[in-house]
Amino acid sequence: MIETGKVIEIRGNIAKVELDSSSRCSSCSMADSCGLLMEGKRYIEAESLALIRVGDKVQVEIKGGLLVKGTALLFLVPAFSFLIGAVIGQILVEGIAFSLFLAFVFLACVSLFLYLRDKKYGKKIERPRIIAILSSGK
Numbered sequence: 446m447i448e449t450g451k452v453i454e455i456r457g458n459i460a461k462v463e464l465d466s467s468s469r470c471s472s473c474s475m476a477d478s479c480g481l482l483m484e485g486k487r488y489i490e491a492e493s494l495a496l497i498r499v500g501d502k503v504q505v506e507i508k509g510g511l512l513v514k515g516t517a518l519l520f521l522v523p524a525f526s527f528l529i530g531a532v533i534g535q536i537l538v539e540g541i542a543f544s545l546f547l548a549f550v551f552l553a554c555v556s557l558f559l560y561l562r563d564k565k566y567g568k569k570i571e572r573p574r575i576i577a578i579l580s581s582g583k
Contacts, residue, residue: 446507449579450489452499460493460575462505492574502579518559526555 450464464487491505530551534544 447576448489448505448507450503450505452493452497452501452503452575453488455493455497455499458493459490459572460497460503462489462491462503462575463487464489464505489573492572494575494578497575497578498581501581503575504577504579505573506576507573522559523552523555527552 448464450462452460453463454461466487489505489507497503527548531544531548533551534547537543537547
């Protein structure tokens, strides 16, 4: 997927890009519940080109696999861990209090694991990358 946006910050070889609102947003089935459409601003960190400067209008390539993997890690894995914790809690002890407690413990453990994994391996994963400078900001 190719997006366009404006470079707002550069740290080393990583650029923070404010993406333009996309026509895909207005046709998305989740548009009503998504805060992106209301705010109109989306940000992404991408590997930058050597000649890039703050204010440049750029094209960013986001590989589809990254989007699916990121969504699964961010939403599905914690949700399933919560459900698994609740089911195990219900099997071990009859009653909702222990089930909810164990569900939140599972959720917290998985969230902590994902956070630590991101801190350790986050810089090694393939990021979206800037593929073209459309116009200079200065």
